[in-house]
Amino acid sequence: MLNILPGPLARRLPPPSELPVPLLPLQPVFYRIVRRVAAKHPELFERLGKHQRTDFIIDVKDFPFALHLRPFPPALILRAVRRERLPKHQAAIAGDFRTLLRMLGAEEDGDAIFFSRELVISGDTEAIVTLRNAMDDVEGSIAEDVAEMFGPPGKAALARLNAMAEGPNSEGDSHDNG
Amino acid sequence: MITGDVVGELVCPAGTPASLRTAVDAGADSIYCGFQNATNARNFPGLNFTPRELAGAVDYAHQRGSNVLLALNSYPPAGKFDLWREAADLGAELDVDAYIVADMGVARYISEKHPDRRLHLSVQAAAASPDAINYYVREFGVKRIVLPRILTIPEIHEIKAEIDCEIETFIFGNHGLMVEGRCSLTNYATGLSTNMDGVCSPAHLVEYVKDSEGNMSTQLGGYTIDRFGPQESAGYPTICKGRYCNEVQPDGYYAFEEPISLNLSKLLPDLMEAGVTAFKIEGRQRSRAYVRKVVSAFRAAVDDVRAGRDPKLADLVALTEGQKQTEGAFKTKKWR
Numbered sequence: 453m454l455n456i457l458p459g460p461l462a463r464r465l466p467p468p469s470e471l472p473v474p475l476l477p478l479q480p481v482f483y484r485i486v487r488r489v490a491a492k493h494p495e496l497f498e499r500l501g502k503h504q505r506t507d508f509i510i511d512v513k514d515f516p517f518a519l520h521l522r523p524f525p526p527a528l529i530l531r532a533v534r535r536e537r538l539p540k541h542q543a544a545i546a547g548d549f550r551t552l553l554r555m556l557g558a559e560e561d562g563d564a565i566f567f568s569r570e571l572v573i574s575g576d577t578e579a580i581v582t583l584r585n586a587m588d589d590v591e592g593s594i595a596e597d598v599a600e601m602f603g604p605p606g607k608a609a610l611a612r613l614n615a616m617a618e619g620p621n622s623e624g625d626s627h628d629n630g
Numbered sequence: 631m632i633t634g635d636v637v638g639e640l641v642c643p644a645g646t647p648a649s650l651r652t653a654v655d656a657g658a659d660s661i662y663c664g665f666q667n668a669t670n671a672r673n674f675p676g677l678n679f680t681p682r683e684l685a686g687a688v689d690y691a692h693q694r695g696s697n698v699l700l701a702l703n704s705y706p707p708a709g710k711f712d713l714w715r716e717a718a719d720l721g722a723e724l725d726v727d728a729y730i731v732a733d734m735g736v737a738r739y740i741s742e743k744h745p746d747r748r749l750h751l752s753v754q755a756a757a758a759s760p761d762a763i764n765y766y767v768r769e770f771g772v773k774r775i776v777l778p779r780i781l782t783i784p785e786i787h788e789i790k791a792e793i794d795c796e797i798e799t800f801i802f803g804n805h806g807l808m809v810e811g812r813c814s815l816t817n818y819a820t821g822l823s824t825n826m827d828g829v830c831s832p833a834h835l836v837e838y839v840k841d842s843e844g845n846m847s848t849q850l851g852g853y854t855i856d857r858f859g860p861q862e863s864a865g866y867p868t869i870c871k872g873r874y875c876n877e878v879q880p881d882g883y884y885a886f887e888e889p890i891s892l893n894l895s896k897l898l899p900d901l902m903e904a905g906v907t908a909f910k911i912e913g914r915q916r917s918r919a920y921v922r923k924v925v926s927a928f929r930a931a932v933d934d935v936r937a938g939r940d941p942k943l944a945d946l947v948a949l950t951e952g953q954k955q956t957e958g959a960f961k962t963k964k965w966r
Contacts, residue, residue, distance in 0.1 A: 589649070
């Protein structure tokens with residue numbers, strides 16, 4: 453489970469997936485992120501072809517919200533949405549943050565994660581396969597690109613998340629509510 | 631440049647330009663890839679190369695001493711041969727080192743139009759006897775045969791003694807026991823052909839359906855081809871690896887083959903001894919992470935074997951289909 457908060461604080465809070473996070477302040481941040489990725493990696497969007505117009509739900513299980521992505525460069529959408537009120541979509545990907553982060557950074561093979569059932573997909577399989585293949589062709593790290601947008605705090609947060617993603621017993625890996 | 635003199639040439643997959651560079655950097659001697667159309671048997675969405683990308687990929691590989699093999703390994707349907715002809719001409723223009731072909735017409739065209747380029751016979755041609763292989767060598771100047779994954783090592787040894795070309799065998803990835811190039815299972819279920827459209831189990835006709843108990847059904851073109859329990863490892867959505875029910879086995883059984891991957895890491899010395907020139911890693915549809923891990927592991931293993939050391943293989947089972955691996959028919963025809 454994901455928790456980047458310091459241990460004592462994390463122990464006093466509910467699991468991250470249940471935190472009552474307001475979504476409105478997050479939307480400009482997500483929009484900035486997707487615009488940055490589009491500007492830096494136009495080839496990713498070319499490879500998506502007709503699936504630029506597909507609506508994807510990316511359900512990071514240990515986040516308190518899901519993400520809605522439509523990777524259509526003239527009208528990009530990346531926004532946080534409530535799980536109980538998902539917008540109309542054609543394809544959905546679900547997994548925990550660690551798994552998705554390692555896949556995004558080309559540390560884990562998407563098919564292997566799917567075989568192990570850590571990644572769950574539903575809806576338009578072609579759209580998901582296309583998105584996976586297009587993102588895999590991006591060298592460097594999309595996660596690092598995003599972290600750089602937020603300066604030293606962003607880089608520090610990513611470093612901590614990467615450390616957590618390294619292994620099941622690493623610091624901050626488990627959420628202890630007790 | 632491929633000379634065929636190197637025993638244990640590592641031939642690695644690339645579905646994208648980034649994967650190709652990853653394979654080169656991980657130690658691939660040769661990389662095989664294809665265009666974004668029906669000329670290659672991995673015509674999957676979001677994969678493969680534009681002409682511009684292939685040009686850059688060839689430059690990258692050549693600058694680092696690696697070779698690029700262009701897969702034109704599907705069968706042109708009547709009236710559509712121009713697409714294969716144009717792809718072959720483009721390959722020569724972009725300076726690929728060899729073509730991997732299955733169709734005799736494509737082989738003939740390349741042998742006449744681009745006689746300076748090497749021709750490799752794809753596993754899709756399903757040539758498994760000395761007579762069949764020698765026919766391709768004699769008629770089209772084929773320099774290398776990619777053998778089907780249905781032969782034992784002693785059988786490969788016998789074939790090598792009777793043919794005048796190099797042998798390439800798969801060593802990791804899809805087990806692939808169907809008579810490739812002639813398999814019509816996907817075509818039967820979807821109307822699209824693996825061999826002519828380059829799509830085995832086209833993704834737009836695949837659906838995964840999860841029930842309230844956590845079971846996941848895999849459907850292709852409306853047919854349910856497998857159902858996995860909540861804790862069970864999944865496999866690819868291919869009919870040949872589906873599980874089916876009948877009156878005798880109502881709980882379902884693998885009618886053709888199981889979701890399992892080939893891994894011949896322990897047989898590399900025996901394969902070299904049998905006369906195999908090149909080792910092929912399957913997986914153009916897989917990620918950079920797969921390419922990096924598998925190519926690095928086999929690079930080290932092949933180098934160990936060449937140096938007379940015992941090969942030490944990293945554990946690759948996590949990357950296998952169904953998280954199971956086998957030496958298949960290479961070890962014994964009774965693998966199941």
